[in-house]
Amino acid sequence: MATTKVDPKLNESNVAKLAKTYQGLTSQQLIDAYRIMFASRRVDDREILLKRQQKVFFQISGAGHEALGVAAAFALKPSYDWFYPYYRDRALCLALGATPYEMLLGAVGAADDPNSGGRQMPSHWAFKRLNVVTQSSATGTQILQAVGCAEAGRYFARHPKASQKAEGDYRQFKDVQFQGDEITYVSLGDGTTSEGEFWEALNTASNRRLPVIFCVQDNQYAISVPVEVQTSGGNISRLVSGFPNFHFEEIDGTDPVVAYAAFKRASDYCRAGHGPAFVHAHVIRPYSHSLSDDERLYRPDAERQADAACDPVPRLQMFLLREGILDEKAINQIEQEVEEQIQADADRALEAAVPQPETIYNYVYSPDLDPTSAQFETQPALAVPEAAADGERPAGSENKASQNKALQNKASQNKTMADLINTTLRDEMRRDERVVIFGEDVADASREEYLKQKLIKGKGGVFKLTAGLQVEFGSDRVFNSPLAEANIVGRATGMATRGLKPVVEIQFFDYIWPAMMQLRDELPLIRWRSNNAFSAPVVVRVAIGGYLTGGAIYHSQCGESIFTHTPGLRVVFPSNALDAAGLLRTAIRCDDPVLFLEHKRLYRETYGRAPYPGPHYMIPFGKAKIVQPGTGLTVITYGAVVPRALQAAQRLEREHQVSVELIDLRTLNPFDWDAIAASVKKTNRALIAYEDSLSWGYGAEIAARIADKLFHHLDAPVKRIAATDTFVAYQPILENAILPQASDLFRAMEELAEF
Numbered sequence: 221m222a223t224t225k226v227d228p229k230l231n232e233s234n235v236a237k238l239a240k241t242y243q244g245l246t247s248q249q250l251i252d253a254y255r256i257m258f259a260s261r262r263v264d265d266r267e268i269l270l271k272r273q274q275k276v277f278f279q280i281s282g283a284g285h286e287a288l289g290v291a292a293a294f295a296l297k298p299s300y301d302w303f304y305p306y307y308r309d310r311a312l313c314l315a316l317g318a319t320p321y322e323m324l325l326g327a328v329g330a331a332d333d334p335n336s337g338g339r340q341m342p343s344h345w346a347f348k349r350l351n352v353v354t355q356s357s358a359t360g361t362q363i364l365q366a367v368g369c370a371e372a373g374r375y376f377a378r379h380p381k382a383s384q385k386a387e388g389d390y391r392q393f394k395d396v397q398f399q400g401d402e403i404t405y406v407s408l409g410d411g412t413t414s415e416g417e418f419w420e421a422l423n424t425a426s427n428r429r430l431p432v433i434f435c436v437q438d439n440q441y442a443i444s445v446p447v448e449v450q451t452s453g454g455n456i457s458r459l460v461s462g463f464p465n466f467h468f469e470e471i472d473g474t475d476p477v478v479a480y481a482a483f484k485r486a487s488d489y490c491r492a493g494h495g496p497a498f499v500h501a502h503v504i505r506p507y508s509h510s511l512s513d514d515e516r517l518y519r520p521d522a523e524r525q526a527d528a529a530c531d532p533v534p535r536l537q538m539f540l541l542r543e544g545i546l547d548e549k550a551i552n553q554i555e556q557e558v559e560e561q562i563q564a565d566a567d568r569a570l571e572a573a574v575p576q577p578e579t580i581y582n583y584v585y586s587p588d589l590d591p592t593s594a595q596f597e598t599q600p601a602l603a604v605p606e607a608a609a610d611g612e613r614p615a616g617s618e619n620k621a622s623q624n625k626a627l628q629n630k631a632s633q634n635k636t637m638a639d640l641i642n643t644t645l646r647d648e649m650r651r652d653e654r655v656v657i658f659g660e661d662v663a664d665a666s667r668e669e670y671l672k673q674k675l676i677k678g679k680g681g682v683f684k685l686t687a688g689l690q691v692e693f694g695s696d697r698v699f700n701s702p703l704a705e706a707n708i709v710g711r712a713t714g715m716a717t718r719g720l721k722p723v724v725e726i727q728f729f730d731y732i733w734p735a736m737m738q739l740r741d742e743l744p745l746i747r748w749r750s751n752n753a754f755s756a757p758v759v760v761r762v763a764i765g766g767y768l769t770g771g772a773i774y775h776s777q778c779g780e781s782i783f784t785h786t787p788g789l790r791v792v793f794p795s796n797a798l799d800a801a802g803l804l805r806t807a808i809r810c811d812d813p814v815l816f817l818e819h820k821r822l823y824r825e826t827y828g829r830a831p832y833p834g835p836h837y838m839i840p841f842g843k844a845k846i847v848q849p850g851t852g853l854t855v856i857t858y859g860a861v862v863p864r865a866l867q868a869a870q871r872l873e874r875e876h877q878v879s880v881e882l883i884d885l886r887t888l889n890p891f892d893w894d895a896i897a898a899s900v901k902k903t904n905r906a907l908i909a910y911e912d913s914l915s916w917g918y919g920a921e922i923a924a925r926i927a928d929k930l931f932h933h934l935d936a937p938v939k940r941i942a943a944t945d946t947f948v949a950y951q952p953i954l955e956n957a958i959l960p961q962a963s964d965l966f967r968a969m970e971e972l973a974e975f
């Protein structure tokens with residue numbers, strides 16, 4: 221918020237006092253603080269009024285937290301440091317430079333609301349120009365993202381060339397700015413410290429000595445649940461005090477002088493590179509949790525009155541009067557100016573244009589780079605030697621002709637899907653210094669001295685997909701995460717928001733669920749909910765699927781439709797080595813978040829091996845592959861069912877002379893409806909085959925669309941074949957019965973052909 225210099229005429233007798241400072245805060249800053257804190261409270265009050273008049277639709281206040289927010293903003297630098305606030309941080313945002321008008325635009329849901337363009341509730345802050353990053357309503361998801369943000373700042377400081385713009389991929393649209401001594405601020409309430417992600421974030425910030433200030437705003441309640449129920453012993457400071465490398469503060473957050481001093485010490489510590497800081501601030505919540513809550517139901521009057529006695533706004537007013545910094549007249553003048561401004565801002569916000577319904581699809585995906593476009597369509601290079609891809613020469617050979625021949629022979633060797641994924645990762649890391657890889661066990665060895673001393677070979681992933689990458693690119697770019705899936709996706713989201721390209725690995729699809737909040741409520745939504753102010757084009761590689769003979773319940777799961785049901789997330793599921801290479805490259809270069817599903821059974825399968833297609837081979841998303849053309853019926857499938865369906869189709873042709881058109885979708889979101897429609901119009905019969913359990917699976921949507929759009933072309937009901945509605949069992953006899961086999965597919969095709 222623009223602050224007004226105090227008019228010395230306001231209080232001529234006290235000019236001398238203005239020179240005095242309070243823990244480093246000047247009198248002028250305290251006057252500014254009062255103006256902002258008062259404005260913050262009055263914006264809350266105005267919104268409450270508007271809510272009662274049904275002119276705004278939700279209200280949550282920053283009341284009681286104002287002194288803390290202003291103090292943090294004064295100790296930090298807008299547009300330089302980074303901010304992951306939460307909904308009580310109205311005063312912080314105003315002190316960083318947001319305006320009451322912008323906030324009121326959010327309250328009415330105006331098209332020009334800078335936070336979200338009317339997509340999010342009010343007080344879900346995002347101010348791109350101030351480095352205030354979009355936040356959600358999910359308590360605690362911002363904390364790991366803040367850690368990732370701090371990691372990105374450090375990465376760019378160490379790899380400044382990585383920040384450069386480049387044409388032809390997401391970097392063209394992703395400007396990077398960083399400062400060598402920047403800090404990331406993240407705040408949360410006392411209740412939110414109960415979320416696991418809070419602890420995961422503290423652990424990583426501590427371990428990596430990251431410049432993050434964690435600010436816990438402890439108003440003693442999480443809606444109606446008091447702090448002693450959330451936090452064992454009732455004091456979060458006590459619980460976190462064992463984390464190494466931290467600077468700790470526990471303060472009265474209703475006093476701006478005390479809070480400023482604490483944030484100054486914390487920020488000095490972080491800027492100097494010592495590690496993170498933890499500011500535990502005791503504040504009050506003089507209004508109920510939100511306008512949907514009535515705290516009188518669970519807080520007696522006496523407790524509420526005790527809170528009110530610590531209200532930071534009247535407290536600062538008293539302080540200014542007592543110190544003779546302002547007199548009553550000057551205070552009245554400030555308050556009147558603020559009131560008038562907010563009245564004018566509210567009137568203007570109520571007149572502001574609202575978003576148009578036809579804009580709802582804007583920014584679900586990048587408006588700049590379309591991964592379905594021809595830009596992502598290249599041909600595999602014929603016999604490109606892997607080693608020559610980046611100009612390397614094999615050592616020790618003078619004879620160029622024989623050298624080339626040897627390389628070509630090598631290149632024409634068929635590679636597995638695992639090989640080509642590894643090679644694609646390597647090529648892209650060479651090409652783009654923003655690519656970083658992390659996850660569980662993905663490094664060759666975290667104890668890199670073992671590698672340097674050549675004592676060990678290195679691991680590089682439980683399936684060895686990332687083998688050799690740490691050795692080639694260093695531990696800054698390829699490293700192990702803790703065993704914590706939310707940690708992986710949350711940090712990656714923060715990093716990508718800053719312009720890095722994290723290509724992270726979830727070791728088994730079966731264990732993706734701790735990351736579900738990040739994968740559902742955060743990563744795919746960063747762009748849409750901020751109305752394109754922010755984006756996070758992360759690639760999440762996941763080993764998926766069964767047919768493993770003994771994989772059992774927790775190493776065989778599919779479940780892709782859970783993610784194709786999430787707008788904003790691209791979902792890719794290749795069935796062979798060449799497609800994996802081409803699609804992974806598109807995933808890495810594109811500007812959207814991508815869930816890249818790699819079938820474990822296909823990693824080293826003989827089916828679908830291919831020569832190395834060169835370092836630029838790409839396949840656009842949304843383009844199916846006709847595995848074999850046919851006229852009798854259409855089979856639509858993907859992943860490990862493709863080779864099984866092919867086997868069944870060949871048998872059908874042999875035994876019944878029915879030719880099957882086999883479609884491998886390759887990408888599930890977007891998916892190639894045109895290919896499906898063209899085929900079904902030709903064959904008039906459709907079978908959708910997938911490995912996941914039958915009901916509510918991916919095939920349900922395809923079947924429904926065919927029934928809806930192609931009804932008049934059908935000669936038979938649309939059929940599905942999939943796993944049983946159970947999990948996958950360990951004993952191979954059971955596994956075979958549960959997962960769709962070539963024989964099941966054959967029978968389904970036979971039945972459909974005969975209908």
Ligand SMILES: Cc1ncc(C[n+]2csc(CCOP(=O)(O)OP(=O)(O)O)c2C)c(N)n1
Nearest residue numbers: 308357358359409410411412439441442443
């Ligand atoms: C993950 C999640 N669970 C539940 C909620 C509903 N909810 C919104 S705010 C809130 C209480 C938060 O309390 P606290 O962290 O102490 O912050 P405060 O509101 O007191 O500042 C709850 C339970 C939510 N938004 N997100």
Ligand SMILES: [Mg+2]
Nearest residue numbers: 409410441442
């Ligand atoms: Mg609270």
